[in-house]
Amino acid sequence: xxxxxxxxxxVKFNVxxxxxxxxxxxxxxxxxxxxxxxxxxDLFLHGNPFWGxxxxxxxxxxxxxxxxxxxxxxxxxxxIVVCKLWKLPPDNGLTALPPEFDPKAIEAKLDTMEAAIxxxxxxxxxxxxxxxxxxMSAVKRMIVGSGYHLEPVVGDAEERSALVAxxxxxxxxxxxxxxxxxxxxxxxxxxxxxxxxxxMVPVLEGRSRELQNKRGWEVFVDKFTVKYYDGTRNPKLxxxxxxxxxxxxxxxxxxxxxxxxxxxxxxxxxxxxxGAGGMFREVILEVGEGKFLPIPQRKPTLIPGTPxxxxxxxxxxxxxxxxxxxxxxxxxxxxxxxxxxxxxxxxKLTRSLWLLQFNPTVAFSETQDxxxxxxxxxxxxxxxxxxxxxxxxxxxxxxxxxxxxxxSIAWLLGTVLLFYMHRRRLWVLINPxxxxxxxxxxxxxxxxxxxxxxxxxxxxxxxxxxIGPAGSSSGPGAAFAGNLEAQS
Amino acid sequence: xxxxxxxRLAAVFYTAGTAFAFVYLYAREDKWSxxxxxxxxxxxxxxxxxxxxxxxxxxxxxxNRFFLPINSFFGALSFLALATAVVFVIVEGRHQLGILGAxxxxxxxxxxxxxxxxxxQMGNTEIHGLVPALQSYWINIHPAVLxxxxxxxxxxxxxxxxxxxxxxxxKSKRPSELCYRLPxxxxxxxxxxxxxxxxxxxxxxxxxxxxIWAYGAWGRFWGWDAKETWALITALxxxxxxxxxxxxxxxxxxxxxxxxxxxxxxVFTFIGVNFLSELHGYLSNR
Numbered sequence: 001x002x003x004x005x006x007x008x009x010x011v012k013f014n015v016x017x018x019x020x021x022x023x024x025x026x027x028x029x030x031x032x033x034x035x036x037x038x039x040x041x042d043l044f045l046h047g048n049p050f051w052g053x054x055x056x057x058x059x060x061x062x063x064x065x066x067x068x069x070x071x072x073x074x075x076x077x078x079x080i081v082v083c084k085l086w087k088l089p090p091d092n093g094l095t096a097l098p099p100e101f102d103p104k105a106i107e108a109k110l111d112t113m114e115a116a117i118x119x120x121x122x123x124x125x126x127x128x129x130x131x132x133x134x135x136m137s138a139v140k141r142m143i144v145g146s147g148y149h150l151e152p153v154v155g156d157a158e159e160r161s162a163l164v165a166x167x168x169x170x171x172x173x174x175x176x177x178x179x180x181x182x183x184x185x186x187x188x189x190x191x192x193x194x195x196x197x198x199x200m201v202p203v204l205e206g207r208s209r210e211l212q213n214k215r216g217w218e219v220f221v222d223k224f225t226v227k228y229y230d231g232t233r234n235p236k237l238x239x240x241x242x243x244x245x246x247x248x249x250x251x252x253x254x255x256x257x258x259x260x261x262x263x264x265x266x267x268x269x270x271x272x273x274x275g276a277g278g279m280f281r282e283v284i285l286e287v288g289e290g291k292f293l294p295i296p297q298r299k300p301t302l303i304p305g306t307p308x309x310x311x312x313x314x315x316x317x318x319x320x321x322x323x324x325x326x327x328x329x330x331x332x333x334x335x336x337x338x339x340x341x342x343x344x345x346x347x348k349l350t351r352s353l354w355l356l357q358f359n360p361t362v363a364f365s366e367t368q369d370x371x372x373x374x375x376x377x378x379x380x381x382x383x384x385x386x387x388x389x390x391x392x393x394x395x396x397x398x399x400x401x402x403x404x405x406x407x408s409i410a411w412l413l414g415t416v417l418l419f420y421m422h423r424r425r426l427w428v429l430i431n432p433x434x435x436x437x438x439x440x441x442x443x444x445x446x447x448x449x450x451x452x453x454x455x456x457x458x459x460x461x462x463x464x465x466x467i468g469p470a471g472s473s474s475g476p477g478a479a480f481a482g483n484l485e486a487q488s
Numbered sequence: 489x490x491x492x493x494x495x496r497l498a499a500v501f502y503t504a505g506t507a508f509a510f511v512y513l514y515a516r517e518d519k520w521s522x523x524x525x526x527x528x529x530x531x532x533x534x535x536x537x538x539x540x541x542x543x544x545x546x547x548x549x550x551x552n553r554f555f556l557p558i559n560s561f562f563g564a565l566s567f568l569a570l571a572t573a574v575v576f577v578i579v580e581g582r583h584q585l586g587i588l589g590a591x592x593x594x595x596x597x598x599x600x601x602x603x604x605x606x607x608x609q610m611g612n613t614e615i616h617g618l619v620p621a622l623q624s625y626w627i628n629i630h631p632a633v634l635x636x637x638x639x640x641x642x643x644x645x646x647x648x649x650x651x652x653x654x655x656x657x658x659k660s661k662r663p664s665e666l667c668y669r670l671p672x673x674x675x676x677x678x679x680x681x682x683x684x685x686x687x688x689x690x691x692x693x694x695x696x697x698x699x700i701w702a703y704g705a706w707g708r709f710w711g712w713d714a715k716e717t718w719a720l721i722t723a724l725x726x727x728x729x730x731x732x733x734x735x736x737x738x739x740x741x742x743x744x745x746x747x748x749x750x751x752x753x754x755v756f757t758f759i760g761v762n763f764l765s766e767l768h769g770y771l772s773n774r
Binding site: 015019026029035188198229404 | 685712
């Protein structure tokens with residue numbers, strides 16, 4: 001079992017797996033995705049039949065939902081669990097100390113400890129006049145006063161003794177909390193994929209639509225409002241007064257705006273978009289200097305003082321011409337509204353004319369086969385359009401979100417513990433020596449070596465000042481030089 | 489106009505500071521380092537004053553009030569330039585590493601002159617009313633936090649570059665004066681790691697904040713939008729770096745190459761992806 005799991009605990013394997021996820025994720029940003037822009041996928045397939053087929057077979061056009069991509073995410077979650085379970089409980093930051101009732105074990109351990117301390121990146125050693133017991137008391141006072149957690153002193157206080165101390169021990173949990181948080185976030189995503197849904201529901205103002213993912217639920221848009229910044233077509237606000245019903249019984253109502261959805265038992269209704277689908281209440285046609293004629297959609301209206309009837313039937317919210325010269329819309333935004341007017345006399349069609357609201361000098365005549373021809377000096381102007389807008393309501397149900405939110409908080413906590421707290425250890429070994437004691441101190445820091453070197457030097461200086469240096473040791477400030485500094 | 493003039497002045501000071509940093513690289517006198525620092529202070533002061541005017545104009549639009557004007561390309565580049573300079577001043581102040589100015593400050597320079605170029609292209613400093621999706625307090629947090637992490641990674645990139653040069657110098661049979669001016673490889677490696685370890689949680693928290701905002705605005709925490717995906721890619725590359733350095737013991741050149749790959753992803757996420765993203769296309773005026 002242990003052998004078979006070894007590969008999943010390998011950091012190189014897992015970093016390779018992460019880089020594979022990186023590569024796959026990047027591919028998905030360069031190729032059109034079915035879930036976002038299916039029309040672009042079609043275009044790509046037509047334009048690149050050879051590569052299109054290969055990419056399609058590999059699932060590159062829906063890459064984030066392919067089994068192999070989901071499998072990689074699942075595998076990384078599995079590996080995190082295996083890695084972290086394997087190392088539980090985390091290193092407690094203390095060198096294991098031998099049972100106190102076995103003097104031989106203590107001696108052996110102290111020997112090992114001395115060798116181990118001398119291997120540390122930060123080591124200081126000095127002699128002092130204080131007896132071992134007195135020196136140990138001073139060391140303990142200084143260490144506890146500096147916020148360290150002290151393990152019981154090992155050894156005979158009158159003879160040889162040692163202690164180990166740590167600060168910010170909680171830091172050792174940072175890696176666990178952060179990694180478990182990732183698994184929790186992925187689990188939240190899995191729950192959403194399995195039980196949640198996102199549905200885009202465009203609803204015309206004054207109409208309603210049934211939800212596909214919630215049987216019997218219907219959303220009504222009673223009023224839709226859009227406001228623009230002065231002098232622009234850039235919206236500064238759009239909102240919908242909506243009602244939600246279940247089998248005709250009202251569940252909730254609210255004026256929703258962007259960033260302020262309606263929540264009905266966990267199903268949320270978002271104001272996501274809006275647009276004009278081509279319907280309008282009426283248009284205002286300027287048929288002469290200061291003469292305005294309101295025309296409802298598809299209702300033939302007599303131009304006063306003439307036998308001509310005009311019908312406004314089609315609107316393009318963002319007018320453009322197709323390559324073969326037909327009318328089209330570039331988007332559903334009301335950026336360049338244009339309306340087709342059909343003029344007839346006695347029921348006989350005489351002319352079809354496209355007028356643009358924001359470009360009154362531009363007009364197009366439409367031929368019988370639908371091709372548009374530039375018509376200079378249009379005889380009338382499209383003064384105004386009152387469109388019937390649709391409100392884009394995004395309905396979402398995400399039962400995994402609480403897990404994702406909890407995982408996110410845990411991730412924040414874990415990474416702060418891991419990277420912003422500096423776990424520090426001190427090992428102190430005191431040996432009796434002629435005229436006093438000999439103190440050996442080793443130190444380690446999980447991060448921030450530069451800062452800790454200064455801190456460690458200060459500890460050593462304070463200790464030496466506190467317990468009185470022997471004649472053979474050097475003065476304060478010289479005790480530490482980054483690496484082993486033996487003072488005999 | 490006052491905003492742009494003050495901003496240009498800041499860019500000139502950053503240019504002068506960068507020039508002094510390059511002089512300091514080869515000249516032994518510490519006065520060049522001091523000049524660099526004073527230019528940075530002056531540049532940052534002019535920049536903050538410019539930002540004050542920007543804020544005043546931005547907040548004159550009621551819908552923008554109390555939101556940060558970093559929704560445009562100019563605003564984002566300006567914020568990046570200031571944050572890069574400030575992060576460098578903090579790092580330099582803590583470690584007395586003015587010598588690294590020549591490796592880090594070009595990023596502040598590029599961002600500030602990039603903003604000046606953008607303003608000349610657009611004919612203004614892009615102060616517009618916020619679209620409804622951006623009228624949220626999250627705009628003060630999510631992009632700002634992410635850009636602070638980008639600046640920290642920019643500093644780390646500069647440190648990594650210095651490491652590569654120093655390593656080449658050390659291996660060279662005829663090391664130049666630069667070899668004695670740059671910090672030791674181990675110190676540069678340690679600083680590179682510490683900057684990335686400091687920036688990584690900020691980056692990931694920024695991404696998570698974006699997810700929370702997206703949930704509040706559209707009902708989904710994650711949508712595999714190009715910008716989101718590249719931010720995740722950046723985080724994953726830096727996570728791979730941290731694992732290889734902490735667990736696998738990578739040091740020196742190999743680790744620096746990986747961190748530099750991470751910064752390449754940062755640059756692509758900030759600039760390149762704006763032309764791929766449907767939701768985050770604000771910087772490219774989509």
